[in-house]
Amino acid sequence: MIYIVYAGGPDFLIPHPSELIKKYGMEIRWIGVDRGAYALMKENIGMEKALGDFDSVNDEELVELHRYSDNIEHYPADKNETDLELALKYANESEPEKIIIVGGTGGRMDHFLMAVHLMEKSSAPVWIEDHSNRIRVLHQGEHLFENADFPYVSFLPCTEKVKKLSLKGFKYNLSNETLYKSSSLCISNEWNGGQASVSFSEGGLLMIETRD
Structure with a gap:
């Protein structure tokens, strides 16, 4: 529902x-x-x-x-x-x-x-x-996504830090990074076609899909 x-x-x-x-x-x-x-x-x-x-x-x-x-x-x-x-x-x-x-x-x-x-x-x-936008909150664990309607995707911490962040299936991938709240590291990424995944062990993450 x-x-x-x-x-x-x-x-x-x-x-x-x-x-x-x-x-x-x-x-x-x-x-x-x-x-x-x-x-x-x-x-x-x-x-x-x-x-x-x-x-x-x-x-x-x-x-x-x-x-x-x-x-x-x-x-x-x-x-x-x-x-x-x-x-x-x-x-x-x-x-x-x-x-x-x-x-x-x-x-x-x-x-x-x-x-x-x-x-x-x-x-x-x-x-x-x-x-032009879709925003959601991701909690710790692994999240799988299909290539969406929005060409750009950004990730912003909604906690002080997000630990062991891995991005797969994007134009710019990450492996076990710590993302801090003040960092712009994950702004304006792009889908790379097909399935993508986001995983992290601690914290909370805003996922923002957008188009110009």
């Missing part, structure tokens, strides 16, 4: 719901976050949950939203958690296969960086995806 958390980022970066259905299947569970809930409604997408302070939705639009979700939580604007954090808390309760955030990039940099931090502490795997 896959949750897609549809937030209200810039339209030009957000994949259309039809693209996401084609990629991830019809069994997606949708969570609309604030203005993102309204965007799903306009595409006739029913939501398992819609939540937020809805400060970017007017009263008439909010009434209309109730036709597309039986589970709407309206929070005050002054609260301790962001709307995205509340959405991820809800999604994690069902122990999904993965959670995909769209609409989480572009716009305010503080909200984007907070989304990355939320990825790191989620119990379920979380991806942040837009038309």
